[in-house]
Amino acid sequence: MAGYGITRFRRGTNPKLNTQDPREVSPPAPVPRQPRPSIRRGSLGNIVVMTLAGGLVATLALPAYAFTPGKGEIRYGATAATELARSGAQAVEVSTLAATTSVSRDGFTATTVEELASRARARAAATAARAAEARRKEVARQMTSYAASYTGPSAKQYLAAPAHPNVSLSSVYNVAAQYQGVPYVYGGSTPAGFDCSGLVMYVYAQFGVSLPHSSAGQAAAGTRVATSSARPGDLVVMPGHIGFYAGNGNILHAPYSGTRVRVQPIWTSNYYIVRIGT
Template sequence: MARFTPRRPNAQLKRNTKKAVARKSRDRAVTPSVDTAAAKPLASTRPLRRGAVANVAVMTLAVGIVGTLAIPAYAFAPGSNLPQFGTSAETELTKAQAQSVEVADDVIAAPVTKDGFEAVTAAEIEAAAEAKRQAEAAEAARVAAEAEMASYAASYDGPSAGDFLANPAYPSYDLGSVYNVATQYIGTPYVYGGATPAGFDCSGFVMYVFAQFGIGMPHSSAGQGAMGTRISEADAQPGDLVIMDGHDGFYAGNGMILHAPYEGASVRVQPIWTSDYYIVRIGI
């Protein structure tokens, strides 16, 4: 068996090793030592490191908050696997079944009321406004008529109906004479409440004419109609009375009427414009 003899390093290998060691020593001598301050990381890199640390802290805090928010779920509604939480009376109520309540019959039968609502149309609003305008116009006309009446009364100084009743101008009475006296006042203006030739309303005109024959009448168309006897239109003669609802005048023959019509008009003869009337004769 051959004997192993270790080989010695040759002279060239030794020389190379010595040169490498010498070169390394020279490099250390030439290269200045690194200052401790220079070894520290640059200032620009410090915020990055601090930011990373801050991010870790925020993530840790967020995980803690999420874990905390999950805790009340067990406090309010503990599960069966958490025996450390006791069941409250409120929790037991949430698990209760549907309950039945008995109500007395008088309560069940109690009437129920509710508010009603009706929409108003534009036409209804306009109609209401028109009715208001008409009412205001009528009131204005009434006030004007009263003022006109006061003016006419102040301007008239002749005999009144009362004067004629005390001393009748025509002691004898007949229908023809009544109608003839009535025609003398054609053209006299209508005045609300008027009963003299200064101005007449419908019943004031009839009252003033009959007063001249010594016949007293109320200042009312309904009252005057009640004084006479109702006759047929076929028997009517000029001088009889035409009675309507709220209005009257003298029958003028041939379906005509002599009357004081309305505010703004004068005593005149015209056709009877309605069938809703009847004839009354005074003195029989």
């Protein structure tokens, strides 16, 4: 270019201001560059670390049976059991008794409502039986004392020789009234002790009238009359009980154990009147 008369100027220089000979101008000193971090070296290191970590995880996750031991080692050699397993099908013999074995119920069972109710009824029956036995013994004791305490005529003897040959209701009531205060004795039929039907039987026996020792039997032996027509000496009949009508709505009777023959108001409307002999 200098040969053609063209002078080359560097960028940043002004040829008009620069009076110095261009051949004498020295080039500027180079600016030192800062070293750049090595990107390729860091990426390569990361790849190496990730590869090693993946191999370590795969090694740890590998099951033990994935390692194939040498076939020549004795401890991994075939045994009698493995050879038997390879040899063919196996069979298990079951005893014929197994099919007939019975299965028994578990020893622990639940109690049903019906069983509880049955047990309660059994306990109630046992309690009632004990009470009845105690009552029987008490009656036997009373009867023993009763028999020993009376020496007068019995109902049977009065029937053979009546003390009052003529029967009238007023006479019957007067004889019955003289036994007030006699203790109640179950099964008693003498002045030593009466029960309800025993009193009626003993009184009527003195008039020569034979009656059974039973309230139902005595009620059946007479004639039923209206309650408005009742007179002293008639019989007052209740369910399971009997006595003499005493007038004015009262009854003369032997009530129950622990009491004595007495007169008291009739306490129920469930009764009727029976007349004997007249």
